[in-house]
Each structure stands twice: as structure tokens, then as C-alpha cells.
Amino acid sequence: MELVGEEEVIKSFSSVVNELTHLCKENAEALRSDESAEGQRLSAAFLAIIDHIKTILPSLDKIRAVAPLYDFSPETPGNGYRSFVNIVETFVAHALKLAREVAAARNNLFFRKSGYMKEVEACSHVLASLGTCLEHLVTYIDLSETGNLFPDDKHSPAELLAKTTNINQICFYGRCLGFQFCESMRKALQFICITMASYSEAYYNSGGLISKATNSVYTGSKYLIDPELRARRIVNIAQYSDVEFCKAFWQLAETDLMQKLPSLVTPSVAINQEISIPPQSFTIIGIDGSDVIVPAPSSHIGPKPVLVRLISANHREGMLGKTTDTHSLPPSPYLLVHCHGGGFVAQSSRSHECYLRDWANWLNVPIISVDYSLAPDAPFPRALEETLYAYCWARKNCNMLGSTGQKVILVGDSAGANLNLGVALKCIEMGLPRPHGMFLAYVPVLVAFIPSPARLLCFMDPLLPFGFMMRCLKAYAGHLSIDTKKDEQKSEENIDDLPYFEGEIPAKNSKADEEMKGQLEDESLTELPLRSPSKFSDHESDSMTTVSLVSPPALQPENSAAARSRKYVAQFLDRYVQNDKIKDDEEQDVLFEAPQAENSVPPSPTLVERFSSMASSFTGHFSVSGSSLSREPSLEVACG
Structure with missing residues (x-):
């Protein structure tokens, strides 16, 4: 089968954009005369789609033009920039399908204005968030060398990743969940996300197994019929749950x-x-x-x-x-x-x-x-x-x-x-x-907190949201920074014990020392594959050194960019991987608060085991031969 060329793809996408813009104008004009609140909001949502399309196109064209420069090879055209171009094109096609449905049904007697209003508004929100993502990608292009997917060392990873907080993640987990995947996968992803939201209530709420199971059935139906509520719940889970929740949910399998x-x-x-x-x-x-x-x-x-x-x-x-x-x-x-x-x-x-x-x-x-x-x-x-x-x-x-x-x-x-x-x-x-x-x-x-085009995809990932990814990496390698802090404390104690001449005061906490201390404290993940655990753990428990995922240690040059970026990792972890309570002015959007180790009772560690026991009893009623299951x-x- 002959592959479609780049020019044909651009031409096809341009026709899709033109048709979408035309239909949005027609729908907005037709619904403007509708005096109901749903009709007015629906008309405004179509106009918003037109505005977002106009905003997206310049960034999309720039990214599409430079994306081939970041391919691994001409035979393997693929990178994070290409992925975002494909995602935007896929969603524009989804928006066109929705606009056609509204155009065909808006004059019907049983036109569902309320339902279509929510769908079109969700569509406009996703386009707005995609536009924000594209703006970040354009920034990455400007800050990186041609062909290099990672920004230069003049800007810290924490600085660049902190700017992504203005991306609205909620719209990616609501009515448009999994739009970037094929139709057969969307249903499965929707089921997983509904299960995640429902399980979180059972995990964090008190009560017995029966009450939790009953509540899960109720909340499951609630999150099925209210995608916006499900989306807010998932984003809050991703931001405020601890790694134990991630483990407990994935251990349901x-x-x-x-x-x-x-x-x-x-x-x-x-x-x-x-x-x-x-x-x-x-x-x-x-x-x-x-x-x-x-x-x-x-x-x-x-x-x-x-x-x-x-x-x-x-x-x-x-x-x-x-x-x-x-x-x-x-x-x-x-x-x-x-x-x-x-x-x-x-x-x-x-x-x-x-x-x-x-x-x-x-x-x-x-x-x-x-x-x-x-x-x-x-x-x-x-x-x-x-x-x-x-x-x-x-x-x-x-x-x-x-x-x-x-x-x-x-x-x-x-x-x-x-x-x-x-x-x-x-x-x-x-x-x-x-x-x-x-x-x-x-x-x-690259097991490091360095922004890249592909890393932005986790802001819309149904299986591994950004917060989950950060907690998993912190659980896997966060101990390195803790051990480094202990070594630093021991080093300071040894310095205090050293004698010095009269009139000499040991220089402590100088500006240079503080900068070096910051680098040591924050060195946890950026060069994880390059470090030996001997520097952080007891020699008796260190049976072998680690290896680089790029090249053998003997062949690796000093990476000044990676060295500078270490300084910001722990600050980024503390800022974005947190279990703190939400600010008072945000409490109206909070669906739960992560349990505090000092002020609240931690969730039952046996919840999964209790579900497993109930499931085991349930499967006993099936006539399955023991040999096939044993x-x-x-x-x-x-x-x-």
C-alpha cells in the first residue's frame, strides 16, 4: 500500500478545517436566535471553536514544518512533535463530525440542545488546551538546537515544566476521553477511568467492605452519566493521591x-x-x-x-x-x-x-x-x-x-x-x-524530569497521568536524594569536628556552598542511569553498579546540561508531587484530600485483599475444572 505524502495530508487537513469553520459559522448563526440558555451557550461554543482553530493553525504549521528534523531517521518518521500534529488533526476531524451532527439535527423537533451543548463546549475546551500545548512546543523548538528534542541548559527543567500548569487537563478526561485512540480502545479506557474514580472513593472513604462495594456501584453509575465530574475526580486523584493509591489500583489486576x-x-x-x-x-x-x-x-x-x-x-x-x-x-x-x-x-x-x-x-x-x-x-x-x-x-x-x-x-x-x-x-x-x-x-x-514534546502527552494520558508518573519515578528513585541529604549532614558534622586556627572561622553556608548543596540535594533522577548506588547506599548492600541507558560509563562525556538540571529536581518534586491539602480558595473543586500521615487515619491496606477474597468466593460458584485454574x-x- 502506497503511503500518503506530506502534501496530500496537509491539503486534506486544510479542507477539513475549512469545512469545520464553515459548519461552525452556520450552526452559530442558526442557534443565535434561540433564546434558551442552552441555545445561546451552544452558539457561543461554536464561535469559540472558530477562534481556537485560528489560534492553533500558526503553531501547528510551524511544528509540522520542523517535525521531520527530529526524526530518528527518514525510515522511521516519528517524534513527539509529530505525535501532537497527529493528535490535533485527529481532534479536528472529531470536531467536524460533531458539527455535522448538530447541523443535521438542529431543526428537528427533538433536538437535544442540552446534550449537544455539553459536547460542543467540551470540544472547544480541548481545542483551547491543545493550543496551549502547541504554544509550549513552539517554545521548546526555540529553546533547543535543531534536531535535539530537549531544550538547552539555559532554562531549568523545573522552570519549563512549571509553565505547563496552565494546561487544562480536565477536558482530556471528560467527554473527549481517549479521542486520540481508535474507537475500540475508547470504551476500554472509559471503563478504566470510571473504575479509577469509583475505586478512589472506596479507597479513601471509611466503612466496611459492603458499604464500600455499594458506594462503588453508586459512584460508578454517577461517573458514567457525568463525564465532567469524572474528569475532575481523576485530575484531583492524579494531583493529590500518593503512590500507595497507584499501587492499590493497579494491583486490582x-x-x-x-x-x-x-x-x-x-x-x-x-x-x-x-x-x-x-x-x-x-x-x-x-x-x-x-x-x-x-x-x-x-x-x-x-x-x-x-x-x-x-x-x-x-x-x-x-x-x-x-x-x-x-x-x-x-x-x-x-x-x-x-x-x-x-x-x-x-x-x-x-x-x-x-x-x-x-x-x-x-x-x-x-x-x-x-x-x-x-x-x-x-x-x-x-x-x-x-x-x-x-x-x-x-x-x-x-x-x-x-x-x-x-x-x-x-x-x-x-x-x-x-x-x-x-x-x-x-x-x-x-x-x-x-x-x-x-x-x-x-x-x-530518559528517566529524568526534563521536558520534551513526548512528555507533554502525559497530560492527556488516561492510563498514566502526569501525577502518577511523577510519583512512580519518585518511589523508584526518590531515595537517592534522601541518602544524599544524609551524606551531606554527615559531611557537615565532620567539618564541625575539624580544628582550626585562632581567628579563623570555618566558612559555612556561603553562596557557593549553598549552590553546591542544592545540586546535591536535588540530584535524584536526572542522572539516575549514570550513577552508582555505592555513592548513596551502604557498600555491603551494593551488589552492582548501575548503567547508563545511553552508553557504557567509560564512554560517557561529562554532561554539563544534565548537571545543571539536577539542581531543580527536588524542588520540582516538592512542588508538583505533593500530598498537601488544597488551598482554601480551591476547596469547592476538591473531591478529596490526600490523607495526612499525622492528622488522619491512613486508608485500609487490606482493601485489595478484601476485594480479592470476595472475588475468590464469587468464582467458587463457577463450574470451572480445578486443573484449568490451578x-x-x-x-x-x-x-x-
């Missing part, structure tokens, strides 16, 4: 009912075995033929077994796990090593079985999925340690996984994809056998 769902709706597999790898160091043959020691994970939470799940559609010779198959296939030359997503704080291999089972059947290869420890209990670099450990163990013991290890592929999404990148670079650094390929879905490569208990294996 870990309930018994949801975990038994793959057995009911996805293809069956012969092997679904959890394997426990003991925390013992072992050696593996490196790429140069020498033995390389792979240390057991030990940072933060001490030595613990690493859990992996083996999934295979067929039993193969030497494969772990019990099966009813009487015939075993020969070992496969392939092996997939999977890392699940979840923002480093949630989910497991079981909640990702829905597609892992499909992959195991479609590809007919064994898959192991790593259940790495989650933040904030096990922050960076624990997950990377465990993922590398599991990968090396799988390479050495591939015969127990039904594979010859001829081709080992790393697979992951989101946080799991980030860990896979770290594993690949650690293999290069340590001289370990490298993976033969990687499949990385929506991988965050899993073998965790199987402990040796490292060598």
Missing part, C-alpha cells in the same frame, strides 16, 4: 478473579510454573570465554529468592514443571525473557498472563517472566539487579526451561522495557552473553 480470567478466555498452556531462584552468586561464561561472577541481588531488602514464571504451550525435554502431556518436544532454539510493566511499583507476571499465553501459543517458544521486587519497598537498583540475575540464570540453565539458548530475546513494556535496556547495557559492561534481540514497548529511556506451587531450583 492481581485479584483472584482477574488472575483466573486468562485461564477462561485465553489459550491453555501445558506449563505455567513459578520458579524460585535462590540468592546465591554463580559464574557464567562471558563473551571472551572467561568466568564472570553474577552477584545475588542484595540492595535495600537484602538477599531474597528471585521469582520467575515459566510459560510454555508444550512440554519440552528437560523443562521444569509437571504436565499431563505424554510426549515432550525437543528443546526450542528460542527463549523469551519477559519483564512486566507497572511503573516500577505494581503488577506481576500473573497480571500479564493474558498476552503471555497467547504469545506462548502463537510463537511456540518457552517464556520466562521475571517477578522483580517493586518500589517503594525495593527501589532502584533492586529491580535491575534481579532482572539481570534472572537473565543470567536463564542463559546458564536454559536446558531446564526447554530451550537450547541459541536465541534469547528480551521482551518488556514500560518499566519492564527500561529494565531490559539496563540488562543489555550491563551485559556489555560486564562482558556477559548479550541478548540476541529486544522488543521494547513504549519504553521510558498452578503448580513455586519450584525452587539451584543456581549452578
Whole structure:
């Protein structure tokens, strides 16, 4: 199929804009004579759409013209600027469809003025917010070098990100939720957002399980029929909830009912075995033929077994796990090593079985999925340690996984994809056998609070809003800044103990010292992949150093821009990742306040478990054979 050229796309979009402007003028003129409040507001909303279109077009044209300069290559045309151009074009097409509906129905006797008024007003609000986003993108273009997606070091990340607070996020989570996605995804995203809003009330409200369940049903219907209320709730959740709420909501996929769902709706597999790898160091043959020691994970939470799940559609010779198959296939030359997503704080291999089972059947290869420890209990670099450990163990013991290890592929999404990148670079650094390929879905490569065109997309992301993303990153790596502060305090105490000559007063808190202290305090995430945890944690718990997601440490030049940007990270975290109460003048828009650790009782930590217990009892009424739902208990294996 021949791709449509850039000129054809621009010409087509121009015709869409012209038709939309024409219909908006006609609708506004026709409804101007309507004396009802709904008719007047509907007419004004169409005029507002025309104004927003006129405002958007100059910025859109500038961004479209320079977007090709930021592509990875001519063969892969894609970047954050292109994404926003596509989003604006998609929404203009959505607005045109709505304008056509109003034009066709406005003269009918049963014309729903109230319903269309809300739809058109929501449409105008989204166009206004998109216009604000485009203005920020134009600023990024002016502040960055040609071809560089990130602004120069003359402006701090906090300064640029602080300006994005004028973006109205509420309109993206109301009636226009998920407009940038295909129709089949919008319903699923709407269901997830309704569930999130309803679950937040059950999570933060007091009462028993029955009252919370009843209230969730009521609020679910309320958020279904009132998209504006749902949008305000979601934005407040994203801004004021803590990371424990994010974990609790995403852990709903870990309930018994949801975990038994793959057995009911996805293809069956012969092997679904959890394997426990003991925390013992072992050696593996490196790429140069020498033995390389792979240390057991030990940072933060001490030595613990690493859990992996083996999934295979067929039993193969030497494969772990019990099966009813009487015939075993020969070992496969392939092996997939999977890392699940979840923002480093949630989910497991079981909640990702829905597609892992499909992959195991479609590809007919064994898959192991790593259940790495989650933040904030096990922050960076624990997950990377465990993922590398599991990968090396799988390479050495591939015969127990039904594979010859001829081709080992790393697979992951989101946080799991980030860990896979770290594993690949650690293999290069340590001289370990490298993976033969990687499949990385929506991988965050730059784990830093640096504004970019793609990062602005999180302001309209239904699954990972901006506030959620910030809290996940803070839970995963925020401990680095805390440890740095402790080191700074110890350093000051040591300085106080040093003797000095009479008449000499040790210079403390000078301007230069304050600037340096600010850099140390705020250095948490900007250069996370470049730092060794040895600088922040005990040497005994540091089993390995971290790696850059760009290049091996030995090849990395000093990055002055990144060094300057560290200074602002903690201030940005404190400003935008907060659990403080909302100001008094904003209380009328607040749907809940995040619980304070000192003044309120924290939400029940067993809410998910109680839902899980209820779901488990509920599923007992289904006539599902035990063999199809049961899993073998965790199987402990040796490292060598």
C-alpha cells in the first residue's frame, strides 16, 4: 500500500478545517436566535471553536514544518512533535463530525440542545488546551538546537515544566476521553477511568467492605452519566493521591478473579510454573570465554529468592514443571525473557498472563517472566539487579526451561522495557552473553524530569497521568536524594569536628556552598542511569553498579546540561508531587484530600485483599475444572 505524502495530508487537513469553520459559522448563526440558555451557550461554543482553530493553525504549521528534523531517521518518521500534529488533526476531524451532527439535527423537533451543548463546549475546551500545548512546543523548538528534542541548559527543567500548569487537563478526561485512540480502545479506557474514580472513593472513604462495594456501584453509575465530574475526580486523584493509591489500583489486576480470567478466555498452556531462584552468586561464561561472577541481588531488602514464571504451550525435554502431556518436544532454539510493566511499583507476571499465553501459543517458544521486587519497598537498583540475575540464570540453565539458548530475546513494556535496556547495557559492561534481540514497548529511556514534546502527552494520558508518573519515578528513585541529604549532614558534622586556627572561622553556608548543596540535594533522577548506588547506599548492600541507558560509563562525556538540571529536581518534586491539602480558595473543586500521615487515619491496606477474597468466593460458584485454574506451587531450583 502506497503511503500518503506530506502534501496530500496537509491539503486534506486544510479542507477539513475549512469545512469545520464553515459548519461552525452556520450552526452559530442558526442557534443565535434561540433564546434558551442552552441555545445561546451552544452558539457561543461554536464561535469559540472558530477562534481556537485560528489560534492553533500558526503553531501547528510551524511544528509540522520542523517535525521531520527530529526524526530518528527518514525510515522511521516519528517524534513527539509529530505525535501532537497527529493528535490535533485527529481532534479536528472529531470536531467536524460533531458539527455535522448538530447541523443535521438542529431543526428537528427533538433536538437535544442540552446534550449537544455539553459536547460542543467540551470540544472547544480541548481545542483551547491543545493550543496551549502547541504554544509550549513552539517554545521548546526555540529553546533547543535543531534536531535535539530537549531544550538547552539555559532554562531549568523545573522552570519549563512549571509553565505547563496552565494546561487544562480536565477536558482530556471528560467527554473527549481517549479521542486520540481508535474507537475500540475508547470504551476500554472509559471503563478504566470510571473504575479509577469509583475505586478512589472506596479507597479513601471509611466503612466496611459492603458499604464500600455499594458506594462503588453508586459512584460508578454517577461517573458514567457525568463525564465532567469524572474528569475532575481523576485530575484531583492524579494531583493529590500518593503512590500507595497507584499501587492499590493497579494491583486490582492481581485479584483472584482477574488472575483466573486468562485461564477462561485465553489459550491453555501445558506449563505455567513459578520458579524460585535462590540468592546465591554463580559464574557464567562471558563473551571472551572467561568466568564472570553474577552477584545475588542484595540492595535495600537484602538477599531474597528471585521469582520467575515459566510459560510454555508444550512440554519440552528437560523443562521444569509437571504436565499431563505424554510426549515432550525437543528443546526450542528460542527463549523469551519477559519483564512486566507497572511503573516500577505494581503488577506481576500473573497480571500479564493474558498476552503471555497467547504469545506462548502463537510463537511456540518457552517464556520466562521475571517477578522483580517493586518500589517503594525495593527501589532502584533492586529491580535491575534481579532482572539481570534472572537473565543470567536463564542463559546458564536454559536446558531446564526447554530451550537450547541459541536465541534469547528480551521482551518488556514500560518499566519492564527500561529494565531490559539496563540488562543489555550491563551485559556489555560486564562482558556477559548479550541478548540476541529486544522488543521494547513504549519504553521510558530518559528517566529524568526534563521536558520534551513526548512528555507533554502525559497530560492527556488516561492510563498514566502526569501525577502518577511523577510519583512512580519518585518511589523508584526518590531515595537517592534522601541518602544524599544524609551524606551531606554527615559531611557537615565532620567539618564541625575539624580544628582550626585562632581567628579563623570555618566558612559555612556561603553562596557557593549553598549552590553546591542544592545540586546535591536535588540530584535524584536526572542522572539516575549514570550513577552508582555505592555513592548513596551502604557498600555491603551494593551488589552492582548501575548503567547508563545511553552508553557504557567509560564512554560517557561529562554532561554539563544534565548537571545543571539536577539542581531543580527536588524542588520540582516538592512542588508538583505533593500530598498537601488544597488551598482554601480551591476547596469547592476538591473531591478529596490526600490523607495526612499525622492528622488522619491512613486508608485500609487490606482493601485489595478484601476485594480479592470476595472475588475468590464469587468464582467458587463457577463450574470451572480445578486443573484449568490451578498452578503448580513455586519450584525452587539451584543456581549452578
